[in-house]
Amino acid sequence: xxxxxxxxxxxxxxxxxxxxxxxxxxxxxxxxxxxxxxxxxxxxxxxxxxxxxxxxxxxxxxxxxxxxxxxxxxxxxxxxxxxxxxxxxxxxxxxxxxxxxxxxxxxxxxxxxxxxxxxxxxxxxxxxxxxxxxxxxxxxxxxxxxxxxxxxxxxxxxxxxxxxxxxxxxxxxxxxxxxxxxxxxxxxxxxxxxxxxxxxxxxxxxxxxxxxxxxxxxxxxxxxxxxxxxxxxxxxxxxxxxxxxxxxxxxxxxxxxxxxxxxxxxxxxxxxxxxxxxxxxxxxxxxxxxxxxxxxxxxxxxxxxxxxxxxxxxxxxxxxxxxxxxxxxxxxxxxxxxxxxxxxxxxxxxxxxxxxxxxxxxxxxxx
Numbered sequence: 001x002x003x004x005x006x007x008x009x010x011x012x013x014x015x016x017x018x019x020x021x022x023x024x025x026x027x028x029x030x031x032x033x034x035x036x037x038x039x040x041x042x043x044x045x046x047x048x049x050x051x052x053x054x055x056x057x058x059x060x061x062x063x064x065x066x067x068x069x070x071x072x073x074x075x076x077x078x079x080x081x082x083x084x085x086x087x088x089x090x091x092x093x094x095x096x097x098x099x100x101x102x103x104x105x106x107x108x109x110x111x112x113x114x115x116x117x118x119x120x121x122x123x124x125x126x127x128x129x130x131x132x133x134x135x136x137x138x139x140x141x142x143x144x145x146x147x148x149x150x151x152x153x154x155x156x157x158x159x160x161x162x163x164x165x166x167x168x169x170x171x172x173x174x175x176x177x178x179x180x181x182x183x184x185x186x187x188x189x190x191x192x193x194x195x196x197x198x199x200x201x202x203x204x205x206x207x208x209x210x211x212x213x214x215x216x217x218x219x220x221x222x223x224x225x226x227x228x229x230x231x232x233x234x235x236x237x238x239x240x241x242x243x244x245x246x247x248x249x250x251x252x253x254x255x256x257x258x259x260x261x262x263x264x265x266x267x268x269x270x271x272x273x274x275x276x277x278x279x280x281x282x283x284x285x286x287x288x289x290x291x292x293x294x295x296x297x298x299x300x301x302x303x304x305x306x307x308x309x310x311x312x313x314x315x316x317x318x319x320x321x322x323x324x325x326x327x328x329x330x331x332x333x334x335x336x337x338x339x340x341x342x343x344x345x346x347x348x349x350x351x352x353x354x355x356x357x358x359x360x361x362x363x364x365x366x367x
Contacts, residue, residue, distance in 0.1 A: 003300045004028065006081050006091035008073045009235070010036055010059060013271035013285030014097030019062055019359060020293040025300065027066030028089055030073055030081065035059060035113045036360065039106065040282060041351040043145050044322075045120060046105045046127070047152035052120055054353050056113045061360035073098070073238050078267055093266045093296050096253060097289075098235040100272035100280060103228040104206065106141045126208040130224035131157060134201065134213070137229030138162035138193065139169055140318050143180060145229060147320025150187040159221050160184075160229075161192040170279065171314040172328050175337045179326035180318060183340065187320070192219055201226045232280050234273045243267060248275060258295050258305040259288055266299065268292045278311040282352075287312075319348035 003025050007014045010031035018029045041055040059068040071083035080090040101107065105123060108116040127133070133149055135142045138160045146158050160167075167177055184191065195215040203209035205227050212222045234251040246254045246262040252275035254262040259274070261267045270288035272280040288309060295305035313335060319325040325343040328335050338346070 002026070003092040003296075004090065005093045005095065005296060006030065006089050007095045007097055008076065008081060008238075009096070009098035009271070009273075010062075010068065011039075011097060011099040011271060011285065012282040013099075013289045014095070015062060015359065016286045016289035017095060017097065017270065017293055018066060020289060021296065022063050022066045024297065025093075027063060028069060028091070029059070029063065029066060030069045030071060030083065030089070031059070032070060032072040032111045033059075033113070034070060034111070036062070036356070037108055037116075038351075038353065038356050039102075039108075040347075041353060042106055042108065043141070043148045044351055046124060046145075047148045049121065049124065052117050056117075057356055057360040057362065061362040075238055075240055076243060076267070077241060078243070078264055093268070093299070095292060095296075096236070096239075096261065096267070096269040096273055097271050097285075098238075098273055099285075100235055101233045102141075103231055105227065106145070106229065123206045126206060126225060128153070130208050132223040132225075133158045134221055134223035134226040135160045135229050136162075136197065136200075136226065137231075138164065138167040138191065139230060140316055142229035143167060143184065143318055143320065144325075145227065146184060146189045147187070147318075147324055150189060151321025151324070154187070157188065157190070157223075159190040159192055159223065161195075161197060161215065161221065163194070163196040165194045167191065167193070168316070168318075170316070172316065173335055173337055176316075176318075176326055176328045179337060179339065180320070183320050183324050183326070187324075192221060195219065232272065236273050257308045259292050259309050260295075260305070268295070276309070276311055279314070279316065281316075283315075284311070317343055317347040319343055319351070322348055324348065 005025050006028045018027050035056040038055040045051040071085045073081045075082045110116050195217040201211050208225045210224045236251050239247050253269045254275045271285035291307050291309040294307040313330045317327040324340045327338040327343045
């Protein structure tokens, strides 16, 4: 076909899309990291050094025809992008797949793989030396981190605090919440729900420094170390000019049913950056990639885009360590709750590492 596609960001959506289009179009994948980061495994890597390498896959294994440019995009328009290094890359199609930031350790906060692994090792040491841990946020990340910590160190005290009255948030079944609460209680995890902290802990997250905090309703929590487990921030600050009009005040980008950026004909957006009303997870980003690949192919062949994206029903897999957890998935007659054994088969056991090893055509590091 000969068309050039520039993909801004090599996360779950960007990597999947680059792989899908590599055989037919000229793909340029731009990402400041030296490796794809399989963030689904980040919390396991925090507590278990044997997993630290397994969440990284070298971009060299992804593309056959296309290329990876290790740089950061600073501006985008309908005809291409400009990087922080001053390179201008012209494109027939641009896909915004820059994802989002999320507090460490759920996502690495440095771009170099070796530096990220070293940082994680330091945090692991701080965590191992702590007798008690506070996690702020009782969504999937906070619960999963509680599970990983109590799996690795069964005697460690863990408290999870959240302003909401129940865990998870979102449109999930009571049976799912009940199953997770029961397993967390069996692990000795304390849930402090329904009231916010009056002030954040005095130490930086991930630093061992004993402290005490209180909730607005008067409950006191003592811990040696804490982590923030909430706060998705879309990475869309590079948008300017006409494209910036699609960027909402919250940073999310409005798209049409074909996942084109609002007001643009040949610029698409996928993954966490989109304003599509759904949980920001790897599964959705991968599904976005399939839709956009079909629509770009249609445009490149002289047709109109014809593949529409519709968010699926609420679903979540929440591992609590390698063998625990619970999930909610779509069933033939509505949502179904899966127990710990089924959750381990789908996710907890290998945290989907095998799937991404296949995508990159190489075994995971440290595997």
